[in-house]
Amino acid sequence: MTLLGPLLMAGIFIVPVIIGMKSHTKHDIMVLDETGSFQGKFKNNVDDNGLIFKAFTGSPEAGKDSVKTGKFSTLLYIAKPTENQPPKPIMFSIKQPDINIKNYVSSIMDKEVEKQKLTEQGITEEQIKAIKSDIAITTIKINENGKEEKSSTELAMILGYVSSLIIYMFIFIYGVQVMKGVIEEKTSRIVEVIISSVKPFELMMGKIFGIALVCLTQVLLWIILTTSIIGVFKTVIPDKYNPTKTEQISNQHKVPVTGTQATSVEATSSNKQIGNDILTGLGNINYVQELLMFVFFFVGGYLLYAALFAAIGAAVDSETDTQQFMLPITAPLIISIVAAQAVMQNPDGPLAVWLSIIPFTSPIIMMVRLPFNVPAGQIALSLALLVVGFLCTTWIAAKVYRTGILMYGKKVNYKELWKWIKYKG
Amino acid sequence: MDIFVAKEVTKRYAAQTALNKVSINVPENSIYGLLGPNGAGKTTLIRIINQIIAPDEGELFIYGEKLQPKHTAMIGYLPEERGLYKKMPVGEQALYLAQLKGVPKQVALKRLKLLFEKFEIQDWWAKNVEELSKGMQQKVQFIVTIIHEPKLLIFDEPFSGFDPINATLIRDEILELRKKGASVIFSTHNMASVEELCDDIALINKSKKILEGSVSDIKQTYRSNSYELSYNGYAENFKSLLPESFTLLEESNVDSLRTAKIKLPFGESPNALLQLVLPHVEVHAFKEMLPSMNDIFIEKVNENRATVSSNLS
Numbered sequence: 001m002t003l004l005g006p007l008l009m010a011g012i013f014i015v016p017v018i019i020g021m022k023s024h025t026k027h028d029i030m031v032l033d034e035t036g037s038f039q040g041k042f043k044n045n046v047d048d049n050g051l052i053f054k055a056f057t058g059s060p061e062a063g064k065d066s067v068k069t070g071k072f073s074t075l076l077y078i079a080k081p082t083e084n085q086p087p088k089p090i091m092f093s094i095k096q097p098d099i100n101i102k103n104y105v106s107s108i109m110d111k112e113v114e115k116q117k118l119t120e121q122g123i124t125e126e127q128i129k130a131i132k133s134d135i136a137i138t139t140i141k142i143n144e145n146g147k148e149e150k151s152s153t154e155l156a157m158i159l160g161y162v163s164s165l166i167i168y169m170f171i172f173i174y175g176v177q178v179m180k181g182v183i184e185e186k187t188s189r190i191v192e193v194i195i196s197s198v199k200p201f202e203l204m205m206g207k208i209f210g211i212a213l214v215c216l217t218q219v220l221l222w223i224i225l226t227t228s229i230i231g232v233f234k235t236v237i238p239d240k241y242n243p244t245k246t247e248q249i250s251n252q253h254k255v256p257v258t259g260t261q262a263t264s265v266e267a268t269s270s271n272k273q274i275g276n277d278i279l280t281g282l283g284n285i286n287y288v289q290e291l292l293m294f295v296f297f298f299v300g301g302y303l304l305y306a307a308l309f310a311a312i313g314a315a316v317d318s319e320t321d322t323q324q325f326m327l328p329i330t331a332p333l334i335i336s337i338v339a340a341q342a343v344m345q346n347p348d349g350p351l352a353v354w355l356s357i358i359p360f361t362s363p364i365i366m367m368v369r370l371p372f373n374v375p376a377g378q379i380a381l382s383l384a385l386l387v388v389g390f391l392c393t394t395w396i397a398a399k400v401y402r403t404g405i406l407m408y409g410k411k412v413n414y415k416e417l418w419k420w421i422k423y424k425g
Numbered sequence: 426m427d428i429f430v431a432k433e434v435t436k437r438y439a440a441q442t443a444l445n446k447v448s449i450n451v452p453e454n455s456i457y458g459l460l461g462p463n464g465a466g467k468t469t470l471i472r473i474i475n476q477i478i479a480p481d482e483g484e485l486f487i488y489g490e491k492l493q494p495k496h497t498a499m500i501g502y503l504p505e506e507r508g509l510y511k512k513m514p515v516g517e518q519a520l521y522l523a524q525l526k527g528v529p530k531q532v533a534l535k536r537l538k539l540l541f542e543k544f545e546i547q548d549w550w551a552k553n554v555e556e557l558s559k560g561m562q563q564k565v566q567f568i569v570t571i572i573h574e575p576k577l578l579i580f581d582e583p584f585s586g587f588d589p590i591n592a593t594l595i596r597d598e599i600l601e602l603r604k605k606g607a608s609v610i611f612s613t614h615n616m617a618s619v620e621e622l623c624d625d626i627a628l629i630n631k632s633k634k635i636l637e638g639s640v641s642d643i644k645q646t647y648r649s650n651s652y653e654l655s656y657n658g659y660a661e662n663f664k665s666l667l668p669e670s671f672t673l674l675e676e677s678n679v680d681s682l683r684t685a686k687i688k689l690p691f692g693e694s695p696n697a698l699l700q701l702v703l704p705h706v707e708v709h710a711f712k713e714m715l716p717s718m719n720d721i722f723i724e725k726v727n728e729n730r731a732t733v734s735s736n737l738s
Contacts (some may be wrong), residue, residue, distance in 0.1 A: 189508025193569070195526040196475040196502040199494065406477070419439055 005218070006225030014233050027101060028072050030056035030061050034080040035087055040115065041112055042105070051101065067092045076105060086113055156371035157344050159290070164367040166219065167298050171363070173328070174215040175309040179322065181207050182313025182405070191405050200402045204314075205394075208306045215302065255320040293370055296383065301363025304390040305329065311397035314404035315412045322391045324413075332360035340368045357382050359389025396421055426609045428453040429474070429577055434483030436469050439638065442558050443469040445632045445656040446483070451577070451608050451625075456599070458623035458640075462726055466632040467612050468505070471579055475502050487577065498527045501575035505582045505612075507566045508706070509554045516541075516550035526573035533572060540568045544594070559586055567595060571602065578602060579610045584618060596622070616719040628722065630729050640718065647716045647724070651688045652695055654714060655710040657681065666702055669679075 027335050041051035056063055056075065063075040066408040074093040081087045089109065091097055115226050118128060139153060182204075185191040194203055336355060343352040347369045355365040356374070362382045366374070403420040404412070429451040430518055436444040444466045461467050472478045472669040476487065476497060485492040487499065516537065523533035525723065541547040544564045549557060557565070563586050571578065583599070584592045596633060599622065603609060611623060619626060628636035636643065651674065663685055664673050670693070674686040699711065716724075 054593075182512075188511055189504070189506045190510055191508070192477070192504040192506065193502065193508065193522065193566075194525065195477050195505075196500070197497055197522070200477075406472070 003225070005222050006229055009222060010225040010229035014230065022211070025073065026050045026052060029074045029076055029101070030063060030066070030072050030077045032056040032058070032060060033078045035078055036079060037116065038087075038109060039113055041108055051104065061348065064092055067094060070094070073391075078109075115408075145327050150425070158264050160347075160368040160371045161340060163290075163370075164337070164340055164364045165296050166222075167367055168300055168333060170215055170219060170298070171301050171305045171333060174211050175305045175329075177214075178208055178306045178311040180319065182310050182401075183213065183316065183319055184321075186314065186405055187318065195405070199421065200405060201398045204307075204310050204398060204401045208303065208310060209304065210277040212299065212302055216299075219298070230384050262411060262412070290370065293379070294367065297363040297366055297386070300359075300383075300386040300390055304359060304363075304393050305333070307390065307394040307397035311400040311404070314401040316404075316408075317408060333364070336361040336364040340364060343368045347374075353378065357385060359386045362386055399423065427451060428452050428488060429610070430486040431470070431474070432484045432486075434470065434480045434485065436466075436472060436473060436478070436480050436504050442632050444473070444480070447555035447627075447629060447632075447634045448483075449609060449627050449634070449637070453608055454606060455624040456603055456609040456611055456622050458619045459610055460577060460614075460616075460626055460722060461620065461629035463467065463614075465629045467629055468581070470629070471502070471581060471612060474579060475500060498573060499576045501526075501570045501573065501578045503567060503578075503580045503583055507563060507568075507586075509562060509566060511555040512553055514553055515546075515557065515565055518554065519565060519572065522569045523572040526575075528573045535633075536572055536574075537568070540572065542569040544568060547569055560588060560591055563587060564591065567598075571598075575607065577608050577610065579612075580614045582614070583611070584613070584615065614720060616717065618716050626718075628725055630726050635729050636721075636725050643721060644715050644718075647721050648713065649688060649716065650691060650693065650695075651686060651714040652698060653684060653686050653710075653712055653714050654683050654698070654708065655684050656702070656706040656708050657683070658706045663706075666721070668699075668701075671698065686714060 027050050029042075029051060031039070031042060033055070039055060044052045053076075054072075060077050060079075061376050063077065066072060067075050070401075073095070073098055074091060076089060076091055078087050078089045078197070087109065088103065090103070091102070108188070115125070115128065119125075173281040185194070185203075198206075308329050312322055312329070315325065317321050338352065339355055339361070343349075343355065343365055346352060352365065352369055357378065363386065366379070366382050399421045400417055403423060410416070427450045429449075431449045433446040434444055435442070435446055445511070447466070447470060447619065449459075449470075456503070459467050459470065460487055464562065469478070473480050474492075476492065478493060484733055487496050490496075500584075513521075519537050520530065520533055524530060528536070538547070541550060546561055549561060549565075554562060554565070567583070570580075578597070578599075583595055587595060596618070599609060599611075611619075613619060623640050625639045626637065627634050628642065638646075663676065663683070667673060667687065670690040672688040674688055675684075676686075677684045687698060689695065695711070699708070702708070
């Protein structure tokens with residue numbers, strides 16, 4: 001776990017870059033152009049997308065036969081269109097051609113047809129270039145002091161999602177660990193020896209805090225190891241691991257490439273803009289606040305859930321009996337991680353606000369909202385409720401724990417649990 | 426002086442009363458037997474003494490002081506259901522549990538070394554508990570119970586799971602602990618060990634204490650004025666020698682000696698019986714038949730059951 005976790009986390013960042021680098025296999029595409037106006041417009045670009053275009057001379061039937069016999073993989077057939085109709089290209093291949101080829105071909109043809117139409121209207125190529133624009137929005141946050149900060153929505157999303165994912169995972173993993181620990185003590189019967197020395201409440205809290213420390217150590221290790229693995233990767237392949245470059249690669253197929261050098265440079269520069277935004281955004285994040293909040297919601301959420309997991313462990317005789325009690329506890333966790341997606345789209349909507357205040361979902365949802373600047377009042381309310389929440393769950397858990405830990409061979413249901421909670425003394 | 430006193434302790438669970446105004450007094454330097462059929466409430470009482478659960482009513486005192494959490498260090502508890510962390514080395518675990526009772530590490534280490542040698546398990550110090558046989562685990566658990574040299578020891582069925590050799594080892598250790606000044610509360614169903622070890626007992630049935638006192642006093646109380654006589658001669662009709670009020674319980678013939686068990690009427694002296702038979706037979710042995718704890722246990726519990734059911738009807 002200690003090593004595998006950081007490797008996985010680093011993998012999440014690194015693998016897309018590697019895929020971006022290596023995904024293009026060479027593709028030979030024969031072009032049979034009856035219109036004659038697209039010949040030479042398809043650029044051979046082995047490095048970027050692995051496509052090699054070659055002109056094909058002969059009848060469409062002969063071309064199809066060649067595809068069938070495997071002489072080449074793909075035939076692009078552009079039949080002569082009827083008057084004033086756009087050309088209707090057909091792609092013949094044995095395998096389903098991938099989306100990148102389709103997108104590339106249609107974007108080139110779109111551009112070319114557009115250009116021809118414009119030229120017919122008497123607009124020159126220079127004029128077209130002058131019209132072309134590439135808009136990238138710069139977002140600037142103005143805080144209460146009137147200070148302006150360049151921000152990055154993308155970065156806010158990534159930061160929020162990653163931190164909430166970490167909280168979710170660790171609550172789950174270590175909550176279950178608390179539960180298993182309690183079950184182990186109960187089934188091995190050592191619990192009676194121990195609670196003749198310490199109070200059941202002390203034993204329960206000891207278990208929860210002990211595992212919390214293991215958990216924090218683990219998170220710390222993960223953060224350190226993940227950043228160092230990414231760091232090493234960055235120095236090994238400095239050119240490819242660069243936000244600008246990554247953006248460029250992933251945007252390659254979205255931004256229409258016109259085929260002329262000039263526009264492709266423009267596209268790259270606009271991508272650079274987003275990359276720069278992320279970099280300046282990184283510099284403008286309030287790390288202290290972010291880290292403090294992370295630790296608080298992490299610890300608060302863990303304590304809230306760990307107490308409930310401990311109560312389950314005490315109530316059952318073996319791990320197989322935990323199912324019926326696990327569901328109501330894991331449901332809010334799973335709901336919050338699912339809702340996190342929607343919250344990211346609309347971080348100030350009513351769903352987001354409510355989920356970030358309810359203690360059972362707030363540790364995860366608030367982390368998603370935090371980079372989008374949440375009003376201080378809401379944060380304070382959420383924090384206060386989280387504290388109240390974990391005091392409540394701990395109080396209830398202690399009651400269940402105290403009775404359950406000495407109860408063997410009894411099939412426990414919710415009614416029984418309620419009775420335990422009501423026992424006084 | 427009583428080292429431990431429980432006054433009118435009551436504990437109720439939702440539907441039933443587990444303990445109903447039970448009082449016990451454990452004298453210093455003695456072994457106190459806590460007896461009763463299964464489900465009588467013994468374990469509940471033991472857990473209350475260990476402060477694992479709190480009583481609904483009643484008070485508990487140790488050395489005259491009200492029982493408080495700090496007193497757990499003075500009490501050693503061996504539960505009926507034994508248990509240790511299975512995947513933890515024996516020595517480390519014993520050390521941990523000793524420290525949990527407030528024994529400083531170095532002191533605990535020294536004591537453990539001695540006890541491990543005494544119980545001949547020193548080779549198992551670094552082994553995981555799950556590698557040990559059940560008997561060995563029991564030994565470890567026993568050591569853990571006495572490691573903090575408690576003033577009050579509570580043993581729940583201490584001999585279960587031991588072979589006769591180890592059971593003797595444990596018994597001797599318990600007696601030695603008493604000699605050193607500890608008091609023991611001893612819960613068991615094994616009546617033979619009660620007669621052998623206990624100074625006093627309390628019998629609990631259906632959440633109530635139905636009998637208490639020193640073992641010898643109880644035996645005196647429950648004697649039935651019955652005698653066992655071994656004799657020679659007058660084989661034909663021993664019964665005819667006895668008056669109507671004397672009951673011949675049993676007659677048997679072992680080797681050349683004959684044995685008769687006779688119950689005398691209340692207040693009749695055994696001398697009267699001897700005077701009756703001496704002219705006719707040669708007496709080899711004559712002794713009073715004291716009831717065993719086993720008989721008393723069964724009699725009292727059945728009697729209690731009878732009164733409870735008659736009260737109900």
